[in-house]
Amino acid sequence: MTHPLLKHLRDELAALDREGLTKRERLITTPQRARIAVRDPLAEGGERAMINLCANNYLGLADDPDVIASARAALDEFGFGMASVRFICGTQTLHRALETRIARWLGTDDAILFAACFDANGGLFEPLLGPEDAVISDSLNHASIIDGIRMTKARRYRFENADMNALEDRLKEADRDGARFRLIATDGVFSMDGHVAKLPEICALAERYGAMVMVDDCHAHGHLGEGGRGSPALTGGGGRVQIVTGTLGKTLGGGMGGFVAAPQPVIDTLRQRARPYLFSNSLAPPLAAGALKAIDIAEAADDRRERLAILTRRFRVAMEGAGFDLLPGETPIVPVMLGEAQRAQDLARALDERGVYVAGFFYPVVPRGRARIRVQMSTALSDADLDHAIDAFADAGRALGII
Template identity: 70%
Template sequence: MTASIFFAHVDRVLSEIESEGLYKRERSISGPQGGRINTVSAVGTREVINLCANNYLGLANHPEIVAAAKTALDEFGFGMASVRFICGTQTLHRDLERMIAHYLSKDDAILFAACFDANGGVFDPLLGEEDAIISDSLNHASIIDGARLCKARRYRFANGDMNELEDRLKEADAAGARVKMIATDGVFSMDGYVANLVAICDLADRYSAVVMVDDCHATGHLGERGQGTPTLTGVGQRVDIVTGTLGKSLGGAMGGFVAASQSVIDLLRQRARPYLFSNSLAPAVAAGSVKAIEIAQKADDRRRVLALHAERFRAGLAKAGFELLPGQTPIIPVMLGDAKCAQKMAAALDERGVYVAGFFYPVVPKGRARIRTQMSAALTETDIDFAIDAFKDAGVTLGLI
């Protein structure tokens, strides 16, 4: 009887998600990730322009990265079948950690299976019930979950509101917090906003707080040499802890990291549960990521193409009459408001050969549904112009512009 009640509840929730237009359906692609991809459906396979991957530098199918991964398969095998501290650490893993640390000008770095795990594991080993986490309201779900797993008191400030951040810091002081950690995305993934790291670091200095930045949507393509938002905003080493991913600009495979001072990394190796209880990254992923970082550091040409694509696409859609969120990143959200409208727009664009995804609650707040487009250096100017025309045609057809 209990089981039947449970499954009836599951079916009811799924029906509610469907009726509200919030049901997410996965689509299949054949072949590698790129500016153009092959999608698979009941009617067959066709090529489309891809505007919804995190493949900012276009490295996801770079031949040198693929070759490095293949070589690692021969030299180091397919998988580690172990966690790091038992028998799962190869020279490849330490090479990659040292490379990340050097790239981001930190003492050391520690690898995780994903940045979700990095953010999930970074707070609890470092903070206790005497401490406080002050978090931006638009931070990624992984930061929210990581903070919840920690015994530290939690405070939240409205996105980018420095006055409210200061109020929360004062509250934490008044409550007797031993350590205060300000946690923020470097780039807010659904909006494309860059965090005001100058003001955040100034407040951190004033209130003796530690600054942690999740730079998943910046490392590799923003700032000098792609070093991310601390470099982009000029705060540099005033950011104490950087978390990031290997699954976006840096090759696009998988894996996350924390880069920080030696003592912070040493403590995470001892106490971070997602690190201690998860398999090591596969050797091919580690080797490919090393090569990806080598390429990214020198990829000014790709960063320049990426910036030009973002400028061209943003100007084209704004001229057509779409509502866009302002920004300086390759993330360009096209605001539609209604979840069902976002899904209809995504379907209409798919019919016109442009691959996008509609985003809606609970990924974004209710009433703030959108098509989040993301530029890539793998695209061409012809691709960008084709996508602009497709948006115009679909927008007119659906009565959105």
């Protein structure tokens, strides 16, 4: 007899499919790079070559030979994995080297590694804030920040995305409610829209109301700001943001792992009390070593950052000229707005047929009626790759009546 829960889940999945909300994964048979191959039983040889426009591989380091060589050397020297959490017997010299390198790069006292930035954000708030405190969060913050805030007993306040008047109102409200400590939490770059947070204004309000500022810079570290130091460096908010979280799984090599960089008391507290840190295995040595090399490359990669900006501007101009609706912005995240989920799915499928690898984003990842294809630029893309992608968008858009 089938359990009622299983029938319920099947019905829910069928409803998702009818609404065009089912997310499907495609099998990639190559390393992550600008041109990838995907599994296709109908294609000659069982796979197809495609131009990849939806990886977080902003500086093209996911298959960088030096990053790979560093990871391979660490595999030989330090082994495959630690089989333990950090405080028991899972910390190697390599882990501390990476933490101190991150702190030096971002100009903080120290840093602490997590298995992913989802864990870093998930474990950040509860150890630092109690019921007497307040956390004020941007409405478009990443799901990991939202989940992390849910774990704390602190009072929760939310302000509309980038609305400084609303933020000030929430700070005043927290003050009237008698909050002991106040922490403002925001993405540095909002991953679905590509917008950069108004960090100078946020920091000014924080200083006026005695709050601290936390920034998730997963979509900024390595490819934005001086030395790739992210949104505080890009906006002039550097030195005024106390807590920064980030990932090693995007620009910085594309493996996995996350971190918090912050004043020493914050890091020391997280090392004692952050549950995802205390109860998760330490990063595999090859991941740590590859990330160390990736940071070295990214810090000195002014030429790659300039190339990334050129590609982004070129793509935006061509797409707007073709008639597509783009969200404005200057980061390498370029949202092509389509409205309904099925429309995003249809365009993604049409682009797949034309050799361009993209993904449709729709509810619950973005609000209903705000479906899109999020295009992400990478310095690994050649001019010919970009030309092909632009032509494919235009051809598919005309075929579907989008433009």
